[in-house]
Amino acid sequence: MIATLLEYRDLSSTIRHFTFEVPERLDFQPGQFASLNAMVGGKEITRAYSLAAASKGDNRFEICLNLVEDGVFSPHLFALKVGENVLLKGIYGAFLWRQPPMDTILVATGTGIVPFRAMLQDHYCRGSEKRDITLIYGTRHAENLLWAEEFRALEANHAGFRFVPTVTRPDQDWKGEAGRVQPILLGLLGDRKDVQVYACGLKEMVDSVRALCKERGLERRQIIFEKYD
Numbered sequence: 001m002i003a004t005l006l007e008y009r010d011l012s013s014t015i016r017h018f019t020f021e022v023p024e025r026l027d028f029q030p031g032q033f034a035s036l037n038a039m040v041g042g043k044e045i046t047r048a049y050s051l052a053a054a055s056k057g058d059n060r061f062e063i064c065l066n067l068v069e070d071g072v073f074s075p076h077l078f079a080l081k082v083g084e085n086v087l088l089k090g091i092y093g094a095f096l097w098r099q100p101p102m103d104t105i106l107v108a109t110g111t112g113i114v115p116f117r118a119m120l121q122d123h124y125c126r127g128s129e130k131r132d133i134t135l136i137y138g139t140r141h142a143e144n145l146l147w148a149e150e151f152r153a154l155e156a157n158h159a160g161f162r163f164v165p166t167v168t169r170p171d172q173d174w175k176g177e178a179g180r181v182q183p184i185l186l187g188l189l190g191d192r193k194d195v196q197v198y199a200c201g202l203k204e205m206v207d208s209v210r211a212l213c214k215e216r217g218l219e220r221r222q223i224i225f226e227k228y229d
């Protein structure tokens with residue numbers, strides 16, 4: 001299906017939020033991804049992008065991505081002008097809220113935050129399901145923490161939600177956590193076994209979070225993950 005770029009917004013010098021429109025209504029679940037396809041340099045290329053916002057029941061979808069300098073598809077998307085097209089091959093993925101609801105720790109690094117934004121929008125808009133959620137979100141620099149104001153607002157408005165941003169290269173003004181997401185996760189887990197851990201980002205972080213959770217005695221079904229590479 002043809003997907004036309006409707007608008008975009010730069011969230012930092014290397015991260016862009018895109019809104020696309022398709023000819024028909026799109027239904028998807030928060031946590032799923034769009035499979036996009038285009039001819040780049042004479043080759044057909046397909047890449048996955050998590051949906052950055054919960055479905056509004058219309059014909060639009062949002063994605064948000066990092067410009068990978070020596071990449072193939074991300075530079076193509078960054079060069080796309082409003083009104084130009086890519087192909088949406090489909091919406092897929094099983095990175096979804098798991099039942100029964102349990103207290104939940106979300107762990108994201110970099111653009112791994114994208115599906116969590118959609119999942120949190122959906123969760124707090126439904127409002128019916130009871131689970132306490134802590135979001136641990138790590139980036140290198142504070143300026144690359146996406147939607148931090150949205151997550152802080154969620155924390156202010158929902159007693160069961162906690163936002164724990166952390167940066168590995170803090171500047172003088174940074175007042176939050178510093179360092180990687182893993183020690184924060186371990187501190188929150190303690191010896192709790194009654195939690196679900198969701199992790200999203202590049203393979204290195206996701207694999208390390210899975211290993212730590214297994215060492216702490218969580219079962220496989222309690223560790224839900226999405227790897228970007």
Ligand SMILES: Cc1cc2nc3c(=O)[nH]c(=O)nc-3n(C[C@H](O)[C@H](O)[C@H](O)COP(=O)(O)OP(=O)(O)OC[C@H]3O[C@@H](n4cnc5c(N)ncnc54)[C@H](O)[C@@H]3O)c2cc1C
Pocket residue numbers: 033047048049050051063064065066068070071072073074075110111112114115202226227228229
């Ligand atoms: C299910 C799924 C969902 C994804 N959702 C997103 C998303 O919401 N936002 C997003 O930015 N990317 C996302 N990705 C990654 C995306 O599909 C591409 O791999 C990425 O845009 C790089 O493609 P490329 O053709 O430009 O680079 P390639 O030429 O394919 O180069 C790949 C290199 O880029 C690195 N890379 C891949 N993804 C990233 C990233 N996000 N940040 C930094 N380096 C990266 C890889 O480690 C590898 O070294 C997702 C991947 C999967 C499998």
